[in-house]
Amino acid sequence: MAADFDQHLVDKLGYRIPDRLAEALGAWLEARPRPRRVLDLGCGTGLVADALRGSFDEMHGVDLSPRMVEQARARKLYATVEAGELLAFLAARPAQAADLVVAADVFVYVGDISAVIPAAFRVLRQGGVLIFSCELADESEGALVLRPSRRYAHSRRSVEDLCRDAGFARCVVEPFDLRLEANVPVAGFIAVAEKA
Secondary structure (H helix, E strand, O other): OHHHHHHHHHHHOOOOHHHHHHHHOHHHHHHOOOOOEEEEEOOOOOHHHHHOOOOOOEEEEEEOOHHHHHHHHHOOOOOEEEEOOHHHHHHOOOOOOEEEEEEOOOHHHHOOOOOHHHHHHHHEEEEEEEEEEEEEEOHHHOOEEEOOOOOEEEEHHHHHHHHHHHOOOEEEEEEEEEEEEOOEEEEEEEEEEEOO
């Protein structure tokens, strides 16, 4: 699926998460020196690198799929891209090594992110940002729900709590339709957590 992934995702499913993440980062990017090092978790074919082109000095990506990694490498925007699991990828990075950690449409496949949020916090420098998307679970459904689509949905409150407990100074959550599923918008949100 890697070869046709971008076209299917963007053209057929109305996928705009990387562009929306770039927009959400706009004010943060303008107020600070350009992020020197960005980590792209679940980078897929590299759509995030395209959306943030010109906003970073160095981006490192990881994805479980070797074929997706090949596609991301072909964009020639990453310093490195590796096939692997994102928690192991974060654990291999030194503390305070990144200015920005991005996870676009990956937590819907990870599910339990209770270890990922603190791991991202550890690798971020002071003033760094973790930005990610989640499918929305209603508070009445609980913190984490596995949908019939086999994707996970997270409640807004659980994400805010995880970010606070990890040490992030603040977490701003913005509602956003992630994609279309059977021509129906899938409700989700973009979260921006800043390390003070």
